[in-house]
Amino acid sequence: MRRHARTADREDSVRAIVPPHVFAHMARLSDDSWPGLAERARESLAFAREVRAERCALRGVAPLRTTTPAGGRRTVYDAQHGMSLPGRPVRREGDPATADVSVNEAYDALGATAHYFKKVHARNSIDGRGLPLDATVHYRRSFNNAFWNGRQMVFGDGDGEIFGRFTQSLDIIGHELTHGVTQYEAGLEYEGQSGALNEHMSDVFGSLVKQYALGQTARKADWLIGAGLWAPGVQGIALRSMRAPGTAYDDPRIGRDPQPAHMDGYVDTADDNGGVHINSGIPNHAFYLAAIGFGGRAWVKAGKVWYLALTQTLRRDADFMVAAAATVDAAGTQFGTKGASIVRAAWKLVGIEVKGSAGRQRKARRPKPAARAKGAVKRADPRGAERRHRRAS
Ligand SMILES: [Zn+2]
Numbered sequence: 001m002r003r004h005a006r007t008a009d010r011e012d013s014v015r016a017i018v019p020p021h022v023f024a025h026m027a028r029l030s031d032d033s034w035p036g037l038a039e040r041a042r043e044s045l046a047f048a049r050e051v052r053a054e055r056c057a058l059r060g061v062a063p064l065r066t067t068t069p070a071g072g073r074r075t076v077y078d079a080q081h082g083m084s085l086p087g088r089p090v091r092r093e094g095d096p097a098t099a100d101v102s103v104n105e106a107y108d109a110l111g112a113t114a115h116y117f118k119k120v121h122a123r124n125s126i127d128g129r130g131l132p133l134d135a136t137v138h139y140r141r142s143f144n145n146a147f148w149n150g151r152q153m154v155f156g157d158g159d160g161e162i163f164g165r166f167t168q169s170l171d172i173i174g175h176e177l178t179h180g181v182t183q184y185e186a187g188l189e190y191e192g193q194s195g196a197l198n199e200h201m202s203d204v205f206g207s208l209v210k211q212y213a214l215g216q217t218a219r220k221a222d223w224l225i226g227a228g229l230w231a232p233g234v235q236g237i238a239l240r241s242m243r244a245p246g247t248a249y250d251d252p253r254i255g256r257d258p259q260p261a262h263m264d265g266y267v268d269t270a271d272d273n274g275g276v277h278i279n280s281g282i283p284n285h286a287f288y289l290a291a292i293g294f295g296g297r298a299w300v301k302a303g304k305v306w307y308l309a310l311t312q313t314l315r316r317d318a319d320f321m322v323a324a325a326a327t328v329d330a331a332g333t334q335f336g337t338k339g340a341s342i343v344r345a346a347w348k349l350v351g352i353e354v355k356g357s358a359g360r361q362r363k364a365r366r367p368k369p370a371a372r373a374k375g376a377v378k379r380a381d382p383r384g385a386e387r388r389h390r391r392a393s
Pocket of ligand 1: 015016017175176179199202
């Protein structure tokens with residue numbers, strides 16, 4: 001079943017790749033030691049307000065829907081360091097490469113992401129109906145972020161001191177476009193655990209887009225989000241690590257990666273919409289463990305299971321326990337008892353225990369497996385699920 005984005009979803013659907021805690025750390029730096037950095041970080045923190053102003057212009061303009069079989073037609077625009085979106089079109093679908101590396105990287109990454117969803121999940125673009133894929137590069141000057149604004153991708157060039165070009169990480173572009181998929185499917189509310197699941201789904205499919213493009217197995221993959229994004233000299237390998245949450249960076253200018261890999265480290269905070277970029281480390285690590293448990297290429301089994309949960313089971317207010325039960329159910333339906341036990345074991349290792357007979361049924365073609373699994377966590381009662389979860393953790 002497909003669910004469509006409601007107006008309310010689009011109102012708050014600006015999703016930026018760099019989490020606010022990075023800029024919050026930078027904003028506290030002394031100007032004596034790091035001239036200009038704190039000021040730039042404060043500008044970055046203020047950008048959300050400006051983006052919201054941009055969104056006023058978009059209000060009421062739903063993304064164009066098409067039903068053409070050759071959906072996901074790409075257009076890359078150049079903002080020419082301004083703030084107007086989308087800017088001047090510089091490369092359309094089928095055009096040859098330009099002399100601008102950012103334009104070509106964005107074009108290729110949009111294509112790789114659409115190709116992944118089409119080939120692996122038989123999904124026609126972000127909305128499932130061939131939504132044209134638009135991206136704008138060179139947004140503002142030395143802009144330290146990239147975001148999905150509810151209808152298109154926008155990339156900054158980075159300041160060259162902390163961040164490099166935002167178009168160079170394929171998983172970042174896959175991550176941002178997956179926010180679009182989530183917007184059209186589960187619609188996970190961007191707050192607390194459902195918000196962390198929203199971030200988690202973007203990391204899962206962002207990483208899978210890259211793994212698929214590189215033809216990597218789960219063991220070979222780096223499981224990093226935003227590898228190569230930090231400028232030379234920054235002590236970090238990426239923005240996040242799904243294999244080892246909390247180890248992606250540790251630098252006096254940007255702080256230390258705060259992601260937990262287990263419920264024991266769950267961070268209760270009002271910042272970052274309730275820590276959506278922080279606690280996503282917990283389900284991220286569960287996905288990594290499930291993919292390693294299945295073996296082979298991660299998109300074949302673990303990716304399929306998570307995609308089914310995202311598109312068929314999860315609702316706006318899903319929490320970690322509900323997501324765990326949904327993926328155990330989907331694994332049982334797709335890959336039998338062994339599949340269910342691999343996914344159940346992965347969640348247990350991050351401190352989330354799925355009890356009952358979820359996923360025990362044999363492989364079968366069922367449109368909504370989770371809702372039918374006898375003994376599964378009751379999805380109609382997320383608070384009950386959370387109570388059970390609190391007892392378990
Ligand atoms: Zn995100």
